[in-house]
Amino acid sequence: MSSPFVYGKVVENQHFVGREKELSQLSSNLVYQKNTLMLALRGQGKSTLLKKAATAARSRDYQLRICMLSLAKVSTMERFCSEYAKAVIKATSKNLEEAVSSVRRYLKDTCPVMAAE
DSSP states (O other): OOOSOOOSSOOOGGGOOSOHHHHHHHHHHHHTTOOOOOOOOTTSSHHHHHHHHHHHHHHHOTTOOOOOOOOTTOOSHHHHHHHHHHHHHHHHOSSHHHHHHHHHHHHHTOOOOOOOO
16 A cells, blocks of 8 residues: 655645644745744655745735745855855746846946955
8 A cells, every 4th residue: 555645745735734824824924024944854844835835925925025945955155155046036037038137237236355265
């Protein structure tokens, strides 16, 4: 007999059950822009819960932009900054031209700093 549980990937609607309270709270936190920390072991539904909450929050506030990134493979500040920038650009851009325009605007006001250690 196969298990009714799905592990290792974001689950679809028929497998997402029993998290209504958490979904409601997380969705509200996103809409009201409250910092929220989710901690759980791998495979316990964090990504699925967050994606469902993001969908619910965007249905309440269509201008809301949510960027999601996993820090599981991030081990340096440089990697974090890179992943964070990609997630922000993806969440705030509808197409490639808009993404390029956003990056150009950002880089226009950025001044590189070099330092020797």
